[in-house]
Amino acid sequence: MTKLNQILAVEKGVKSDVQRKVTDAYHQIQKTPLLSGISRVYQPIDDEGEQLPPESTRVQVQAEAVLKGVGEVLTRLFDVTATKDWANCAAKADVLVDGSVLLADVPVTYLLFLEKQLTDVHAFISKLPTLDPAETWAQDEHTEAWRTEPVKTTRTKKVPRNHVLAAATDKHPAQVQVYNEDIVVGYWTKVAFSGALPQRRVNELLARVQKLQEAVKYAREEANGTEVVDQKIGQKVFGYLFA
Incomplete structure (x- = not known):
């Protein structure tokens, strides 16, 4: 049984191959001489006249055959994409942090979204301002700020x-x-005041984000291991279009 990660692995190559073949077919049918042919037979006016050999140019490209070929290669792309999209609807996994389920039955498409967002969150936290380590800081009892002695x-x-x-x-x-x-x-x-954070707090936040990033990646890999049902969509589409 094929798995989703196997479909994902071949999808890019299929897309590239199909794009190349469709482009080649497009260029082929733009070349009018390849689609044209002639047949000329010479007959002198009497038996004494000069005999000339017949002339002919063979049709090298049949538009109907090109159309059929395009339909075949696009059918492969349509089937691979459909198999992936149908599987994505069923591919889910739990996000586990420290052995506990943080997020249950998360669709693989949302896991991809989470990966991107957590990368941005990590970048944001890494830029948080920190307290000057040369000073001794304590939280002010009247505000949420930090203060020095x-x-x-x-x-x-x-x-x-x-x-x-x-x-x-x-x-x-x-x-x-x-x-x-x-x-x-x-x-x-x-007395100096600051709204920055202690370095230990920033380090703690970064560690949490990194732990969740690892959990999401693991869940994505697990979701991508879902077995897929091969979809045959392309034949129906092009059976109608090019009939």
Whole structure:
């Protein structure tokens, strides 16, 4: 008994072969000289006249025969495709994760859809922003964001000061140098917040997606092992079309 995965394996080759043969047939019937033939026989006006051999050109392409050939190759394609589509209606499998059924009796066409979507989900999760590992983060009790521990820093202000280089005398004024001194005038307490995720959370999500991807692929392979009933659709179609 043929299985669905065997039909899938030959489908591409059948399509390619049929396309080539139909294209060749199309080009063949476009060549008018191949469809044409003549027969000429010469008869002189009397027995003394010059005798000439007959001339003929054979018809090389019969449109009816080309049509029949096209019908035969397309019949094979129609039958293979019908067998696949009919089998797809019955091909189902369970998606098992850690030994438990996550999704039951999933059609193979939906499993293919799941594979594509999970690839996109994996790509999305891999791009999620993560918390700066240089900081220590904790979840804020008032919001869903993450926060760092408070960091206290000082705020300073420059205050001009005088430095006496030489004291005043009765002959010279004092020599004074003016400089600025940084004086602490207050304190900043900084807490950083972030809506990103811890790297361990992203890793956990990626592991879940990968596990489900593997389960879906396994289920698809199992569904594609379904035995098929060969469909004979093409003969009915072309028996009507080319009758």
